[in-house]
Amino acid sequence: MTRACVIGWPIAHSRSPLIHNHWLRQYGIDGSYTREPVKPEDLQTFLQSLQALGLAGCNVTVPHKETAFALAAIRDLSAVAVSAANTLWLEGGRLACANTDTYGFMANLDAAAPDWRKRAGPVLILGAGGSARAVVYGFLEAGIGDVRVFNRTLDRAQDLVRHFGARVSAHAWDDRNEHVPEAAVIVNTTTLGMNGAGSVGIEFTRAQSGAVAADLVYVPLETEFLQTARANGLIGVDGLGMLLHQAVPGFEKWFGVRPVVTSELYQIIARDIGGAKC
Structure with a gap:
């Protein structure tokens, strides 16, 4: 055995x-x-x-x-x-x-939103912890040239820039919604929304229709982040698929x-x- x-x-x-x-x-x-x-x-x-x-x-x-x-x-x-x-x-x-985690996230993204690569625009990453590192690496490996990381502590976001290089940029958390209209993919790597607690506070009304919103949280399956994204015409990708694929x-x-x-x-x-x- x-x-x-x-x-x-x-x-x-x-x-x-x-x-x-x-x-x-x-x-x-x-x-x-x-x-x-x-x-x-x-x-x-x-x-x-x-x-x-x-x-x-x-x-x-x-x-x-x-x-x-x-x-x-x-x-x-x-x-x-x-x-x-x-x-x-x-x-x-x-x-x-x-x-x-990188494989799990990217495999789930490909399965749930197979056309995501066809959309023009930057990838926005919310959070700068270990999960964010895995997701950033996945997008860089996929050839994405503009990955923007937003975090409450800017220095932690800048750590990712130092680690991964010029295709990654660090931004203040409060500036996140200014970048939403351009975004092709928006990923929540924080724990905000887990068990219904807290909100990422993304203004999806400003997003492109058909852009992708992916949440690493999977309890609940349908987080506020995903509910709001889908209600505004975005493609929602939940975190459970990542758990399974990883x-x-x-x-x-x-x-x-x-x-x-x-x-x-x-x-x-x-x-x-x-x-x-x-």
């Missing part, structure tokens, strides 16, 4: 076992995927013991992503780009890491099969978070 898990502190909230165990059943694989609570002070020992514990690898969630990246001996370019890892596996007995590379690494994200899986997770779509 092949075993993998997700680690974090806390970890009870993670829906990764629902996703991976669905695929294990679907593909008839003799394997298991569990949640493992790991305290920050125990992380290094746990990762050094993967092989002894009989684990092919693990997913990593808060607060371990940066430390896991630092501990890995082999680092995929996706992890190097954001200085954080969410997927770990063993390669010749050595700890290897990747960050599949799980694909890790499953393939551990279990040897590249799984497919289906509407059935989407509905299973949507029902679990209490927001299944008809």
